[in-house]
Amino acid sequence: MNLRRDVFQAIADPTRRAILLLVASQSMTAGAIAANFDTARPTVSKHLQILNECELLNQELNGREIYYHINAKKMKEVSDFIEPFRNMWDDRFNKLEAIMKKHKNK
Amino acid sequence: MERKTKIHAEEGKQDLIITREFDLPLELLFKANAEAEIIEQWMGTKVLKFESKKQGGWQFETKDEKGNVVFSANGVIHEFLPNRKITRTFEMDRTPFGVQLEVAEFERLTDETSRLSIHAIYESVAQRDQVLKLPFAQGINMAHNRLQDIVSKLK
Numbered sequence: 001m002n003l004r005r006d007v008f009q010a011i012a013d014p015t016r017r018a019i020l021l022l023v024a025s026q027s028m029t030a031g032a033i034a035a036n037f038d039t040a041r042p043t044v045s046k047h048l049q050i051l052n053e054c055e056l057l058n059q060e061l062n063g064r065e066i067y068y069h070i071n072a073k074k075m076k077e078v079s080d081f082i083e084p085f086r087n088m089w090d091d092r093f094n095k096l097e098a099i100m101k102k103h104k105n106k
Numbered sequence: 107m108e109r110k111t112k113i114h115a116e117e118g119k120q121d122l123i124i125t126r127e128f129d130l131p132l133e134l135l136f137k138a139n140a141e142a143e144i145i146e147q148w149m150g151t152k153v154l155k156f157e158s159k160k161q162g163g164w165q166f167e168t169k170d171e172k173g174n175v176v177f178s179a180n181g182v183i184h185e186f187l188p189n190r191k192i193t194r195t196f197e198m199d200r201t202p203f204g205v206q207l208e209v210a211e212f213e214r215l216t217d218e219t220s221r222l223s224i225h226a227i228y229e230s231v232a233q234r235d236q237v238l239k240l241p242f243a244q245g246i247n248m249a250h251n252r253l254q255d256i257v258s259k260l261k
Contacts, residue, residue, distance in 0.1 A: 090111040095148040
């Protein structure tokens with residue numbers, strides 16, 4: 001699947017947020033995750049696939065089972081999403097300050 | 107003294123406030139926001155038009171090396187009070203982000219320092235959040251290395 005997923009759309013879904021909370025503290029198999037929801041197993045699989053594509057989950061093969069756990073690094077990027085916006089303005093304003101200091105000393 | 111830009115954006119609201127203190131006298135800070143050739147230097151975009159007066163228009167455009175327009179924006183200045191306030195609209199062309207209203211207030215702190223605060227109001231909560239995510243998702247500021255790192259991970 002080539003579709004590039006939007007990480008923010010991924011975490012906007014309540015089921016997917018619940019999945020992220022579940023796997024935040026421990027690695028779990030798809031079956032164990034699905035057992036926490038009333039929704040059908042394929043629906044949960046679809047959610048896992050989306051989270052995986054967004055790199056919000058890490059997969060680990062243990063024997064014949066795939067265990068999912070949260071990708072903390074990616075989650076941090078998402079929670080810090082305002083930071084690039086702030087950085088962009090900080091860069092601009094740093095430049096502004098430097099330019100005007102030269103201006104002043106002319 | 108460390109002067110950092112602050113962004114105040116509450117969840118579920120359609121506005122945000124950008125504030126920054128400058129190691130510059132008020133007059134110089136204002137000048138940097140009122141003259142096309144200076145805006146050009148720190149905004150990193152060509153300023154095609156900047157009529158610094160009430161009902162004046164402004165237009166920014168950035169092209170890549172091949173001459174393709176990669177960013178263009180325009181708006182109208184609603185209020186222009188030297189050393190105090192600029193109220194303007196801001197619209198990025200060919201994007202779904204709508205029009206935002208920007209109220210920039212300039213304040214003297216000491217003879218040598220000043221503060222700028224920009225209150226940006228968007229058409230909706232969703233549009234504000236889209237704009238906030240823009241540098242994160244698309245890397246609009248290509249010069250920023252950290253940003254590019256994040257964007258390359260998103261691909």
